[in-house]
Amino acid sequence: ETGVTQSPTHLIKTRGQQVTLRCSSQSGHNTVSWYQQALGQGPQFIFQYYREEENGRGNFPPRFSGLQFPNYSSELNVNALELDDSALYLCASRPPGTGSSGANVLTFGAGSRLTVL
């Protein structure tokens, strides 16, 4: 059973709207990452938070933003939704001390599937 839970599992929005996706990481996992997986593609890195601050970002515009809270939960916010934002959004976390080298194994949630009409 995965230690990372995401909500909602599915949602539908229209162009121009805003969406908030939520993630609850495993206890003690102080690093959380978000990935976007378009249909038929591999996941793409959006950003990472460590101790409530963004410390890494992929090639995504500023309308993708996030928050991390002290209780190991986090949010992904997307403003001004576009059709191409339709994807599975995956949250992943890992425990402290595993970031810079070695296996750096991420634990993923099952994702939130966003459809933009």
Add this chain to the structure above:
Amino acid sequence: AQKITQTQPGMFVQEKEAVTLDCTYDTSDPSYGLFWYKQPSSGEMIFLIYQGSYDQQNATEGRYSLNFQKARKSANLVISASQLGDSAMYFCAMREKSLGGANNLFFGTGTRLTVIP
């Protein structure tokens, strides 16, 4: 340039047989890590195996082994004694540095494995 290449969109294997899923990578960093993840239809990414660039031996985890050929920049996944539950998408990924310095995973496009009874 694409960093991870998975050339097999789909593969079929008979139950109890072995199968090899191909992955080639490109990086100029002498220190890197390679991962394989499994994604069943439920959506979550499940970590299978890790190979560090300085590891002397090929990684093994139960029925999974990684055929690491550094000079050829390939990291193929071998699944022995295939089971029906192995049917899923399989992604090869490489650890890379993002803007901000945090490590993240760069995924290939995946291979869909179907195990035939």
